[in-house]
Amino acid sequence: MHTENQEVDLPILKEKKVSLYIKREDSIHPLISGNKYRKLKYNTLKAKSEQYDTLLTFGGAYSNHIAATACAANENGLRSVGIIRGEELAFKWHENPTLSLAFELGMELNFVSRNDYRKKHTEHCLECLKSEFGRFYLLPEGGTNDLAVKGCEEILTGTDSAFDIICSCVGTGGTIAGIINTAGPKQQVLGFPALKENFLKEDIRKFAANGNWDLIRDYHFGGYAKVSTALIHFINEFKKKTRIPLDPVYTGKMLYGIIDMVKRDRFVPGTKILAVHTGGLQGISGMNAKLKKKNLPLIEL
């Protein structure tokens, strides 16, 4: 499946003679983030071919991966189990749009303490989960594994070789690894991490062949799921001017970063940039509920 590249028309791009296109992977599915669709594709095929009837995975309360796994299981006739971080959510998950969506799609939600959640990938915990839920196909938190990267190798297509720079959001690094693996030798891949932590490069190297890539660490806005009024304002303006919706956790930060770098002359005139819109739009209503509580401006739908 190929998605459209949409040209972004903004005065600052004309002024700096930089062209920017957005690969609309967000259009793949209304509920599943584009990159999560790619990451789940070969995993669900494998689960079915090995006669698993259950997908089990882990995530936080606003996780795009949880929503996507619930949806993929639902569409493939599989059962899904979500191990969710935070015991307190057991009493108020129905107020959370991501968890409500996962539940409606048939996911069994299991809430665990932050302490237990940290131990989730240990042998002991996996044994406990097996005795509780039976045989299951395990997807790691964030969904990154070999097959997920293989799916993300299908994001770029032949005609994308006309771009000088490919930009991707980075969470666990699976998506950018797939992009790096298919980018051409003359293309540079830039990743915009949504997390503050520094361990990412090693994680990406585990899955990516050598390539010309780098991480731009200046636009995480304080860390995962942290936002500022300037970011919200940027997302709303960007949508008004381009009609392209951005999410506050990943794509909004990446586009803010790209436009800021254009302003700072980080790209030579004539540069052609392709930014991959990985989706994440299901997370907007959850973020808006949090913003409302803090009396901050909301993301316009």
Ligand SMILES: *Cc1c(COP(=O)(O)O)cnc(C)c1O
């Ligand atoms: C999960 C997600 C990412 C991060 O993908 P990784 O493969 O974990 O790096 C980026 N953008 C969106 C919208 C996501 O949901």
